[in-house]
Amino acid sequence: MTGDPFLVAASLSGAADAEWARRAAGYVDVALLGGVALDPASRAAARDLVARGREEFLPTDPLGFVADQLDAVADIDDSPVRPGINVRSATLGPVREAAEICADRDAVCEINAHCRQPELRAVGCGESLLRDPDRLSRYVAAAAETGATTSVKVRAGLPGVDLAATATVAAEAGADWLHVDAMDSEAAVGAVASALDDAPADATLIANNGVRGRETVAEYAARGADAVSVGRPTEDPPVLARVADAVADWRAGALCDRSGDGEYEPEQDPEPEARP
Ligand SMILES: Cc1cc2nc3c(=O)[nH]c(=O)nc-3n(C[C@H](O)[C@H](O)[C@H](O)COP(=O)(O)O)c2cc1C
Numbered sequence: 001m002t003g004d005p006f007l008v009a010a011s012l013s014g015a016a017d018a019e020w021a022r023r024a025a026g027y028v029d030v031a032l033l034g035g036v037a038l039d040p041a042s043r044a045a046a047r048d049l050v051a052r053g054r055e056e057f058l059p060t061d062p063l064g065f066v067a068d069q070l071d072a073v074a075d076i077d078d079s080p081v082r083p084g085i086n087v088r089s090a091t092l093g094p095v096r097e098a099a100e101i102c103a104d105r106d107a108v109c110e111i112n113a114h115c116r117q118p119e120l121r122a123v124g125c126g127e128s129l130l131r132d133p134d135r136l137s138r139y140v141a142a143a144a145e146t147g148a149t150t151s152v153k154v155r156a157g158l159p160g161v162d163l164a165a166t167a168t169v170a171a172e173a174g175a176d177w178l179h180v181d182a183m184d185s186e187a188a189v190g191a192v193a194s195a196l197d198d199a200p201a202d203a204t205l206i207a208n209n210g211v212r213g214r215e216t217v218a219e220y221a222a223r224g225a226d227a228v229s230v231g232r233p234t235e236d237p238p239v240l241a242r243v244a245d246a247v248a249d250w251r252a253g254a255l256c257d258r259s260g261d262g263e264y265e266p267e268q269d270p271e272p273e274a275r276p
Pocket residue numbers: 010011012013034035036086112114115153181208209210211229230231232233274275276
């Protein structure tokens with residue numbers, strides 16, 4: 001544990017903008033906007049995704065969009081939420097530029113080593129970075145050197161990828177947060193937690209996937225997570241409120257006392273759709 005547990009709103013491409021953060025602000029501590037494709041190759045991939053019906057942010061000026069959206073989140077004063085941005089890029093330069101924008105605003109720069117669509121993988125974005133730890137390290141180091149809090153979003157279950165080892169590499173390159181989509185394998189969070197405990201570098205572990213209330217928050221907490229995140233529940237206020245209550249109890253040290261007592265509603269995935 002590297003501090004108080006907190007709740008993160010995880011990126012939903014094409015949906016997670018400042019207005020989305022505003023709607024979630026009463027519940028979450030951090031809102032990771034995007035993902036946003038930054039360079040020509042990743043933008044071409046995003047256009048291909050739109051052509052086959054997916055939602056993507058494709059502003060004319062991606063870095064200007066990042067700055068404007070982060071500023072708009074910073075302007076939410078009734079329920080302050082820390083902003084961040086999930087970025088995809090086939091090249092290093094725009095990652096550094098996005099991180100500089102984040103550093104200026106105390107925002108989080110999250111490197112997307114997560115998305116699995118073939119169009120993004122083909123240009124070396126998303127989960128392809130998990131297969132290229134040297135390039136992942138360079139991205140992380142470039143972002144971290146700007147002074148921005150640097151997160152890496154990763155997914156479990158990729159054949160041939162040792163996620164715990166990759167997480168260690170990212171932490172040693174300067175990642176402040178490891179954001180792990182457990183992909184229905186909570187054990188993956190435990191494995192990353194152990195690896196980070198053994199690594200010389202300190203990093204905060206955020207567990208993602210299927211967090212829907214007390215039961216799942218308690219499960220990830222028991223596996224060693226420092227925080228949890230929600231993607232689809234950001235668009236389902238009753239589930240979001242339930243998760244926020246559980247995280248508040250976790251922060252107060254009351255999560256374990258009440259978990260497993262049968263008081264909570266059954267946790268259901270609001271929309272079991274295909275996702276990146
Ligand atoms: C429509 C949709 C778009 C998504 N876009 C992104 C994205 O751009 N970047 C990213 O890192 N994860 C993206 N994700 C993954 C979510 O952030 C999250 O990891 C995933 O939905 C699992 O969490 P959940 O069970 O709380 O929804 C997306 C998920 C969905 C459903």
